[in-house]
Amino acid sequence: MSITEDEARKVAHLARIAVDDTALPALARDLSGILHFMEQLNEVDVEGVEPMTGVTPMRLKRRVDIVTTGGMADKILSNAPDAREGFFAVPKVVE
Amino acid sequence: MSDLNKLTIAGARDALAKGDTTAVELTDSCLNAIDGAGALNAFVHNTPDLARQMAKAADERIKAGNAAPMTGIPVGVKDVFCVKGVPSQAASRILEGFRPEYESTVTQNLWDAGAVMLGKLNQDEFAMGSANETSCYGPAVNPWKVDDRKLTPGGSSGGSAAAVAADLCLAATGTDTGGSIRQPAAFTGIVGLKPTYGRVSRWGVIAYASSLDQAGPMTKTVRDAAIMLGAMASVDPQDSTSADRPVPDYEAALTGDIRGKRIGIPREYRVDGMPAEIDALWQKGAEMLRDAGAEIVDISLPHTKYALPAYYVIAPAEASSNLARYDGVRYGHRAKLGQGDGITEMYEKTRAEGFGPEVQRRVMIGTYVLSAGFYDAYYNRARKVRALIKRDFDNAFADGVDAILAPATPSAAFPLGASDDTDPVAMYLNDVFTVTLNLAGLPGISVPVGQDRQGLPLGLQLFGRPFEEGALLNQALVLERAAGFVAKPERWW
Numbered sequence: 344m345s346i347t348e349d350e351a352r353k354v355a356h357l358a359r360i361a362v363d364d365t366a367l368p369a370l371a372r373d374l375s376g377i378l379h380f381m382e383q384l385n386e387v388d389v390e391g392v393e394p395m396t397g398v399t400p401m402r403l404k405r406r407v408d409i410v411t412t413g414g415m416a417d418k419i420l421s422n423a424p425d426a427r428e429g430f431f432a433v434p435k436v437v438e
Numbered sequence: 439m440s441d442l443n444k445l446t447i448a449g450a451r452d453a454l455a456k457g458d459t460t461a462v463e464l465t466d467s468c469l470n471a472i473d474g475a476g477a478l479n480a481f482v483h484n485t486p487d488l489a490r491q492m493a494k495a496a497d498e499r500i501k502a503g504n505a506a507p508m509t510g511i512p513v514g515v516k517d518v519f520c521v522k523g524v525p526s527q528a529a530s531r532i533l534e535g536f537r538p539e540y541e542s543t544v545t546q547n548l549w550d551a552g553a554v555m556l557g558k559l560n561q562d563e564f565a566m567g568s569a570n571e572t573s574c575y576g577p578a579v580n581p582w583k584v585d586d587r588k589l590t591p592g593g594s595s596g597g598s599a600a601a602v603a604a605d606l607c608l609a610a611t612g613t614d615t616g617g618s619i620r621q622p623a624a625f626t627g628i629v630g631l632k633p634t635y636g637r638v639s640r641w642g643v644i645a646y647a648s649s650l651d652q653a654g655p656m657t658k659t660v661r662d663a664a665i666m667l668g669a670m671a672s673v674d675p676q677d678s679t680s681a682d683r684p685v686p687d688y689e690a691a692l693t694g695d696i697r698g699k700r701i702g703i704p705r706e707y708r709v710d711g712m713p714a715e716i717d718a719l720w721q722k723g724a725e726m727l728r729d730a731g732a733e734i735v736d737i738s739l740p741h742t743k744y745a746l747p748a749y750y751v752i753a754p755a756e757a758s759s760n761l762a763r764y765d766g767v768r769y770g771h772r773a774k775l776g777q778g779d780g781i782t783e784m785y786e787k788t789r790a791e792g793f794g795p796e797v798q799r800r801v802m803i804g805t806y807v808l809s810a811g812f813y814d815a816y817y818n819r820a821r822k823v824r825a826l827i828k829r830d831f832d833n834a835f836a837d838g839v840d841a842i843l844a845p846a847t848p849s850a851a852f853p854l855g856a857s858d859d860t861d862p863v864a865m866y867l868n869d870v871f872t873v874t875l876n877l878a879g880l881p882g883i884s885v886p887v888g889q890d891r892q893g894l895p896l897g898l899q900l901f902g903r904p905f906e907e908g909a910l911l912n913q914a915l916v917l918e919r920a921a922g923f924v925a926k927p928e929r930w931w
Contacts, residue, residue, distance in 0.1 A: 346806075351802075354802045354805055354806045354809070355802060356786075357805045357809060358758065358789075358798075358801050358802045358804075358805040359762075359765070359782070359785040359786050359789055360786060360789045360790050360793065360798055360801065360802065361783075361786035361787050361789070361790035362790065370799075370802070373799055373862060374799070374802060374803060374806065376861070376862065376863055377750065377799075377803055377862060377863060378803075378806075378816075380746075380747055380750065380863045380866070381747045381750060381751055381807075381816060381820075382747075383743070383744060383747045384744060384747050384748060384751070384816075384819050384820060384823055385819075386744075387741065387744055387819075387822075387823050387826065389819060389822035389823060389826070392822040392825050392826060393822070393825060394818050394821030394822050394824075394825065395821050395822070395824045395825040395828065396649070396821070397649060397679065398635045398636075398649065398828065398877075398878060398879025399635060399636050399679065399681060399879060399904075401636075401679075401681070401682075403678055404675075404678045404682075406675070415539075418539040419539075419768075421537075421539060422535070422536050422537065422538075422539075422768065422769035422770070423767070423768055423769065424766060424767075424769075424770070424771070424772035425772065431767050431768060433767055433781055433784065434775060434779065434780050434781050434783075434784055435780070435781075436780070436781050
């Protein structure tokens with residue numbers, strides 16, 4: 344199956360990656376090539392096979408639902424491109 | 439002692455114990471070697487002050503008589519591991535300036551054992567690549583060459599492989615999602631071990647594909663891999679997939695006795711177009727194991743052919759989720775915004791500027807296969823095929839096979855810039871012998887076994903049973919001894 348330029352634009356937007364219109368044909372071609380390669384999977388009989396989530400047969404670990412860490416807002420904000428008054432700052436989201 | 443940087447971990451440990459050298463001397467020797475190896479572009483963030491300070495502490499610990507096997511051993515750390523206060527950006531522009539406020543479990547374990555941090559090592563961006571060419575630092579260069587062309591050290595752990603092969607450090611950490619430890623190890627003539635999924639904690643390792651990623655040692659010898667795995671592995675409450683199993687003494691498993699072990703030769707790994715040299719090396723490896731008393735049996739892993747397409751659905755799907763966190767809000771790069779740009783433009787511009795082409799491609803493929811209408815056709819189907827690939831291995835082991843022998847790579851190291859970036863699939867074919875293991879979560883080790891016609895190193899892989907790294911390392915030791923690979927790259931850098 345091939346990806347059209349419109350579909351490539353949609354995927355780029357879903358992935359939140361700005362792609363220039365002039366780059367869309369090449370992107371669509373790349374993605375189509377990769378999807379074509381993946382289509383070999385259609386040859387496999389997967390009837391009755393459960394999709395695998397993890398390789399180790401183990402139950403996901405649980406722990407007591409208590410606070411074990413915290414009180415380090417300054418550390419969490421220390422790498423932010425823009426942090427003010429104890430918050431991450433971003434462009435205005437609501438009017 | 440001269441050329442201390444050329445020592446193995448085991449050799450340095452013995453020299454330190456005897457007082458023949460000090461951790462400070464060892465560290466200085468490596469720092470000098472690093473200073474003279476800029477052309478390899480292996481180390482990308484150097485931490486000499488930290489190294490000397492850690493070396494001093496190691497010497498005091500040795501003097502006090504409570505040294506651990508890695509105490510005073512200078513190591514390099516792949517950029518993908520978070521090291522507190524040291525740039526850790528997985529070779530991506532999007533994490534430019536990021537200095538973690540915390541330490542990965544693997545590196546913490548190494549520092550607790552007394553190892554010395556020399557710096558951060560080059561890699562493919564977010565570990566996505568097989569030639570180290572997707573790095574924001576530019577590619578690391580293989581210390582091996584045959585003419586004036588620069589060769590790839592492989593990827594994604596290319597900086598780690600180049601640094602160990604060129605004796606810039608005694609050993610290095612790597613991570614392996616689809617072959618990223620074993621392929622570069624084979625390209626540079628060193629040993630690379632990918633442990634069983636869950637053996638080594640993923641906490642603090644910048645994620646690519648969480649169900650496949652596993653950290654492991656890249657070393658000069660099999661014994662060193664045993665020593666270093668023992669220091670890296672742990673049971674970690676911070677990683678919910680960390681296995682609740684005590685860490686055994688891997689070095690104690692190195693008896694050199696593999697009599698009666700059954701080694702499987704999977705017929706599906708004899709792929710079309712495989713160079714005769716690789717095939718001959720594989721047969722030679724099987725003979726070495728047979729001469730050591732192992733029984734060589736032909737086996738079938740019928741779904742091998744589908745491992746690559748399954749991998750290139752599952753890994754990008756997981757990557758697209760993992761890399762969603764890079765949005766210009768909490769850390770790293772944020773794009774300069776234009777008049778009227780809102781938060782969506784901030785995300786889209788930041789990610790377009792911060793991610794390189796291959797990362798963008800994989801994030802978009804992952805987004806596509808997870809999107810409504812395609813989830814079942816691609817992602818769920820790939821996960822079903824993954825279950826069949828694992829079942830192939832389960833069946834082989836249930837039939838009494840102890841380990842599996844296969845080539846590590848379909849070729850020796852190739853020139854940098856040789857790959858066709860208009861054909862991503864061609865590059866993915868490099869991983870044909872390595873991805874199966876990640877899909878099945880099994881341990882595997884690449885051992886240098888020979889050289890091609892031009893003198894470049896070639897490696898073979900052994901795959902082991904889950905959590906039996908000790909037995910696997912022992913089989914690898916036999917292969918290493920029989921192969922007697924001692925060649926080193928001639929210094930040109």
